[in-house]
Amino acid sequence: METILLQLLNGLDKGSAYALIALGLTLIFGTLGVVNFAHGAIFMIGAFCAVTLSRLLSLSFETIDPTKVDFLGNPAKIKTPYVEAWFGHDFGGALIDWAVPLAILFSIPIMIAVGFAMERGLIKHFYKRPHADQILVTFGLAIVLQEIIKYFYGANPISTPAPDAFKGSFDFGAMLGFDPNMIIYPYWRLIYFGFAAVVIGAVFSFLQFTTFGMVVRAGMADRETVGLLGINIDRRFTIMFGLAAAVAGVAGVMYAPILSPNYHMGMDFLVLSFVVVVVGGMGSLPGAVAAGFLLGILESFASMNEIKAIIPGIDQIIIYVVAIIILLTRPRGLMGRKGVMED
Amino acid sequence: MFGLNKKDTTFLLIVIALTLFTPILMQPFAEGSGLAQFNGGYPDLMQKVAIFGIFAVGFNILFGLTGYLSFGHAAFLGIGSYAAVWMFKLLTMNVIPAILLAMVVSGIFAAAIGYVSLRRSGIYFSILTLAFAQMCYKMAYSVLTPLTNGETGLQLSLDDPRVLDGASEGHSLPVTNIFGLPMNASYKLEALGHVFTFNVGFYFSAVIAIIAFYVAIRLFRSPFGMMLRAVKSNQQRMTYTGLDPKPYTLAAFVISGMYAGLAGGLLAAMDPLAGADRMLWTASGEVVIMTILGGAGTLMGPVLGAGVIKYLENIFSKINEGVLHQWFSFLPDGLEDLVIWIFARFTGEGWHLTLGVTFMLVVTFLPGGLIEGLKRLNKRIKGGSKKRDKYDDPDPEHRPEPGKHVA
Amino acid sequence: MGILEVKGVGKRFGGLQALGDVNLSIEENTVHAIIGPNGAGKSTLLNCLVGKLIPDEGSVTFAGTSVLGRKPHEINQLGISRVFQTPEIFADLTVMENMMIPCFAKRDGAFRMHAIENMEHEAELIAKAEKMLSDVGMLEKKDMIGSAMSRGDKRRLEIAMCLVQEPKLLLLDEPTAGMARADTNNTIALLKEIKETRDITIAIIEHDMHVVFSLADRITVLAQGTPLVEDTPDNIKGNPKVKEAYLGETQQV
Ligand SMILES: Nc1ncnc2c1ncn2[C@@H]1O[C@H](COP(=O)(O)OP(=O)(O)O)[C@@H](O)[C@H]1O
Numbered sequence A: 001m002e003t004i005l006l007q008l009l010n011g012l013d014k015g016s017a018y019a020l021i022a023l024g025l026t027l028i029f030g031t032l033g034v035v036n037f038a039h040g041a042i043f044m045i046g047a048f049c050a051v052t053l054s055r056l057l058s059l060s061f062e063t064i065d066p067t068k069v070d071f072l073g074n075p076a077k078i079k080t081p082y083v084e085a086w087f088g089h090d091f092g093g094a095l096i097d098w099a100v101p102l103a104i105l106f107s108i109p110i111m112i113a114v115g116f117a118m119e120r121g122l123i124k125h126f127y128k129r130p131h132a133d134q135i136l137v138t139f140g141l142a143i144v145l146q147e148i149i150k151y152f153y154g155a156n157p158i159s160t161p162a163p164d165a166f167k168g169s170f171d172f173g174a175m176l177g178f179d180p181n182m183i184i185y186p187y188w189r190l191i192y193f194g195f196a197a198v199v200i201g202a203v204f205s206f207l208q209f210t211t212f213g214m215v216v217r218a219g220m221a222d223r224e225t226v227g228l229l230g231i232n233i234d235r236r237f238t239i240m241f242g243l244a245a246a247v248a249g250v251a252g253v254m255y256a257p258i259l260s261p262n263y264h265m266g267m268d269f270l271v272l273s274f275v276v277v278v279v280g281g282m283g284s285l286p287g288a289v290a291a292g293f294l295l296g297i298l299e300s301f302a303s304m305n306e307i308k309a310i311i312p313g314i315d316q317i318i319i320y321v322v323a324i325i326i327l328l329t330r331p332r333g334l335m336g337r338k339g340v341m342e343d
Numbered sequence B: 001m002f003g004l005n006k007k008d009t010t011f012l013l014i015v016i017a018l019t020l021f022t023p024i025l026m027q028p029f030a031e032g033s034g035l036a037q038f039n040g041g042y043p044d045l046m047q048k049v050a051i052f053g054i055f056a057v058g059f060n061i062l063f064g065l066t067g068y069l070s071f072g073h074a075a076f077l078g079i080g081s082y083a084a085v086w087m088f089k090l091l092t093m094n095v096i097p098a099i100l101l102a103m104v105v106s107g108i109f110a111a112a113i114g115y116v117s118l119r120r121s122g123i124y125f126s127i128l129t130l131a132f133a134q135m136c137y138k139m140a141y142s143v144l145t146p147l148t149n150g151e152t153g154l155q156l157s158l159d160d161p162r163v164l165d166g167a168s169e170g171h172s173l174p175v176t177n178i179f180g181l182p183m184n185a186s187y188k189l190e191a192l193g194h195v196f197t198f199n200v201g202f203y204f205s206a207v208i209a210i211i212a213f214y215v216a217i218r219l220f221r222s223p224f225g226m227m228l229r230a231v232k233s234n235q236q237r238m239t240y241t242g243l244d245p246k247p248y249t250l251a252a253f254v255i256s257g258m259y260a261g262l263a264g265g266l267l268a269a270m271d272p273l274a275g276a277d278r279m280l281w282t283a284s285g286e287v288v289i290m291t292i293l294g295g296a297g298t299l300m301g302p303v304l305g306a307g308v309i310k311y312l313e314n315i316f317s318k319i320n321e322g323v324l325h326q327w328f329s330f331l332p333d334g335l336e337d338l339v340i341w342i343f344a345r346f347t348g349e350g351w352h353l354t355l356g357v358t359f360m361l362v363v364t365f366l367p368g369g370l371i372e373g374l375k376r377l378n379k380r381i382k383g384g385s386k387k388r389d390k391y392d393d394p395d396p397e398h399r400p401e402p403g404k405h406v407a
Numbered sequence C: 001m002g003i004l005e006v007k008g009v010g011k012r013f014g015g016l017q018a019l020g021d022v023n024l025s026i027e028e029n030t031v032h033a034i035i036g037p038n039g040a041g042k043s044t045l046l047n048c049l050v051g052k053l054i055p056d057e058g059s060v061t062f063a064g065t066s067v068l069g070r071k072p073h074e075i076n077q078l079g080i081s082r083v084f085q086t087p088e089i090f091a092d093l094t095v096m097e098n099m100m101i102p103c104f105a106k107r108d109g110a111f112r113m114h115a116i117e118n119m120e121h122e123a124e125l126i127a128k129a130e131k132m133l134s135d136v137g138m139l140e141k142k143d144m145i146g147s148a149m150s151r152g153d154k155r156r157l158e159i160a161m162c163l164v165q166e167p168k169l170l171l172l173d174e175p176t177a178g179m180a181r182a183d184t185n186n187t188i189a190l191l192k193e194i195k196e197t198r199d200i201t202i203a204i205i206e207h208d209m210h211v212v213f214s215l216a217d218r219i220t221v222l223a224q225g226t227p228l229v230e231d232t233p234d235n236i237k238g239n240p241k242v243k244e245a246y247l248g249e250t251q252q253v
């Protein structure tokens, strides 16, 4: 029981990331009919927003402290971050410590701007083009974004820690009444899951309860009809793109402490997220979320030693195996609608 | 001749001539001259062009004709390499059995993967092939380590059996050969200040590439090729005409998988080493880029695309800041630094950026690829003198209008 | 017994009963028209015959064999060809290639790996395709790309593609819809000639009464998914039930 719960929990954070990326992919696909291979790059840019903010906050100036000497006998140089100088040691220090959560606020305008720029500058011209062209041009864009990040941040992963308060793990099992030390769970992963749940809930309520969301849902169901009603869908769809970019971006920001950001993480996640979208059913938002968690959790179960002893290496390929089985038995995916991408 | 009409025969003969004289044609600049770095006539590069040309020609049989965009073709390249290296280890260093096995094994994998993936079309198909390729990649690193040697990659070793070659004498690894002629043997010719290298490996790959290209022409012109274009154009009409699109598409998938396997086998024949990296999705993306850049659905396009990409990759990666300084030293200092900075982003390490940008530009502005560009240019040069309608163009080679089911 | 026997066929789309208890028998070598107001289920019925849809109940037999559960290409190989409501041709291929494909399908079946053969060596099939093209008056357009043709030409090409297969049963879904008067008359002439010169059974869905009465031997009136009456053209003209359900409405159009 404990092991099962533990694996379930372990799968949640990855599942959350899959679900968030897949959600954005599905939104873009469902509304704009565009297959966006650059969506992983947006996730990656989000993660680098966290890196950037944490670097910005730690920008320091040097002072020489004549009372101390370093080991070479020279007067010691002391680095003081500007924020500590401006806001005082405690508050400034807290700002630096909390760089990752703060980066959510920092990243949202950036990601929305990136999304708008992508849609207006490039994707817009590809609505009427075949899906192959859309895949190819966004694939090219993904390479470009990846290389730009690589130029500015280098090829190595950049460790970006969570705030001190959430470092380390806690005994989740004991809290739930299991034996102590059975289920030790890192704080940040739980936070990530909670955060993902909030974002997903927000996106769904937005689509459910606002007129904007209603039009978008109608557009997803039947684009032409909504267009005929004289509603300007194009502008809404641009906003949709920005929203999808923001969702993927904040997903990336919060993931930075779990996986040190590197320039190719976007593509690694994108491939899996596409599989998630397809398993969930192209164009189905609940399907994307459900499949994201399902595959994340399955992956975590497959990495249990007991399972790996039976089928070695299964943890590496479980997602693909499941995807293939589901597509063969339920060609439309778990919750796919009839007629989406079928001809 | 060769079962081709006159136009195609001429075309094939030109291609053969160009290929065979590549070591000379790609070496236009005298040794030691400032432009010598643009020479492409060294064996390593020319072999790569030939091999990736085969890969792209095969990919084009699937994508160009049927419109099914596979994003996992590199898997077959990798499988071909592994199969070939195993042949070198177990049987003989002669490359013929190795590339034959490479084709057979990748053909079997293509049949299995294609059978499953082709149950869906469009974007689903692209993602299924991508998933299968990633799965092969991951398996090569994990479960299949006994077959693939995991991260180290599959290599030759001194105590391999090589039953046909007999006991290996000496302490160095044997080299791949074709009936005793080593693949890395070269003949260097110096003339007029140029150095031309004629390499066995290149000529072997070139001959195979010509054969592969010839088969592709035959296929394009055959009723089967027409059926594949029908698959792309209108599957509904096809089924209601009494044809089953599935086996046609599967056959195209297997053939193009075997082309990829052949290319992978040849890569191993040049350098008997196989690693899972060859199956990574970026490698699958590369062949897509080559095909699109040259012109999907055209005969020559993929070869042209492979040549351009491999040549540029080679040249661009070699240009470092030192070289740039030489070039732009005539500019005033501040401007020189700026220009060099910009160029440096796209050369050397920045090659991938160039690739990505090229890709975006081509897909956006020239969806027909370079071949289409050349045709347009040609038309513009000829000008209004002969007003030609696009429909009385005698060239049966169709410009691929991407079909509606295309991923 | 007719060459095509439809017995008790029903088809629902969700809550909508598109077809209910359809019985239809089409005699060999006749032209049988199916008429009815928009949404009556005419196209749906055709879809059930060619395997595009599978009826929820009932049976469809063609020349003694059941077509239910067969794939569309298998049904075509039995000898049923279909012309669609909106022309379906190979738009990226030339007219000649459009004609060659059904020729190959007829000769070689659903799949054959003829990858090494040369198209130019298929003299027999080429002659057959060209003969058919000249019959429909399109020979001079044989090198045109499908997408470049007018709608009327596309329709004619589609009919030619079906005819070159020498089907036993030809299904036509509103072949003159959206055509100019001259094109319509050409099509009527073409179909008349086919009817007189070939061993062929034709089922035609049509809104244009001029077309129907010029061609049909028998007429079935479909309304709300069920056949209302089946009779000869003359009797249909005088049938008040039909007038009420249908004719009065379209005559004004
Ligand atoms: N694939 C489908 N899904 C749902 N409803 C359909 C489908 N095809 C047809 N219908 C409905 O069935 C009815 C009959 O349609 P159809 O056979 O096209 O009529 P007709 O050809 O006589 O004008 C219509 O109400 C139509 O909306």
Ligand SMILES: [Mg+2]
Pocket (backbone or CB within 6 Å): C042, C043, C044, C085
């Ligand atoms: Mg209809």
